[in-house]
Amino acid sequence: MAESAVQTNPKLRSQFLDVTYVNNKTGHEVVALKNINLTIEEGEFICIVGPSGCGKTTFLNTVIGFIKPSNGSILLDNKKIEGPGRDRSMVFQSPSLLPWRNVLENVMYGVELQKRATPEIKKLAVDYIEMVGLKGFEKHYPHELSGGMQQRVNLARALTVDPSLLLLDEPFSALDAQTREFMQQELLRIWSETKKTSIFITHQIDEAVYLADRVFVFGARPGHLVDDIKIEIDRPRDLKIKRDPHFLKYVDHIWGLIENESSKQGFDS
Numbered sequence: 001m002a003e004s005a006v007q008t009n010p011k012l013r014s015q016f017l018d019v020t021y022v023n024n025k026t027g028h029e030v031v032a033l034k035n036i037n038l039t040i041e042e043g044e045f046i047c048i049v050g051p052s053g054c055g056k057t058t059f060l061n062t063v064i065g066f067i068k069p070s071n072g073s074i075l076l077d078n079k080k081i082e083g084p085g086r087d088r089s090m091v092f093q094s095p096s097l098l099p100w101r102n103v104l105e106n107v108m109y110g111v112e113l114q115k116r117a118t119p120e121i122k123k124l125a126v127d128y129i130e131m132v133g134l135k136g137f138e139k140h141y142p143h144e145l146s147g148g149m150q151q152r153v154n155l156a157r158a159l160t161v162d163p164s165l166l167l168l169d170e171p172f173s174a175l176d177a178q179t180r181e182f183m184q185q186e187l188l189r190i191w192s193e194t195k196k197t198s199i200f201i202t203h204q205i206d207e208a209v210y211l212a213d214r215v216f217v218f219g220a221r222p223g224h225l226v227d228d229i230k231i232e233i234d235r236p237r238d239l240k241i242k243r244d245p246h247f248l249k250y251v252d253h254i255w256g257l258i259e260n261e262s263s264k265q266g267f268d269s
């Protein structure tokens, strides 16, 4: 199935979405996304996987509003996305913390930019710092934190702006394997407490299957939706589930799809 089932009132709807990059100097065009039709329901956790260059980051950047569609549209809560807004926040691959600000000040940075830094929001920030497991580290500076702890600060910052949609672009890719698994478990715990609708990009298929309600598989040249796979594994999910044959069947199936897409485009991109 290459398209999500039609829903009446989804949280996010991408319809006939095309994104083309145009080089202003040469006029050269790269069609990064072609005819992306999908829907995401309120509270869902969606992972996007696909070969390098298939447009995963482009899709996320279009949802956040950094990139304008060349055709089609994305609707959030039935409203067309025209640019960045406070209803969406992003966690990037690298923690991007301000080195001269401590943990609490970094977490407050997003709401300060939005001029919403009230005492109530500060209390919310402290609550999120506790939720991400950093209680007691409020006054610590980024250089005093491990990579995993820095990504927790990033997550707390993204949650404190209270977005309607949380976007995560390979947030754990810089972490070592053990920390990464631990953070996957932690993210599910935090998500089950906040129930934020989330879109998470990853290259690691077992990470996608472990986290997601649905996995969107993108194919390349141009980027398109190859499959929309519902992950029917009960929650809460323990990391041990990754050794379960039912889990591994999903991983194998997705690997097969990505291999097929990669062989069409070659591994060079």
Ligand SMILES: Nc1ncnc2c1ncn2[C@@H]1O[C@H](COP(=O)(O)OP(=O)(O)OP(=O)(O)O)[C@@H](O)[C@H]1O
Binding pocket: 021, 022, 030, 031, 032, 050, 051, 052, 053, 054, 055, 056, 057, 058, 059, 223, 269
């Ligand atoms: N600013 C840009 N200008 C021109 N082409 C671009 C630009 N950004 C991305 N592209 C091209 O658009 C396509 C999709 O890129 P994108 O980064 O979205 O893919 P991706 O799936 O996130 O890749 P990766 O998995 O390697 O991070 C690629 O062919 C890429 O070269």
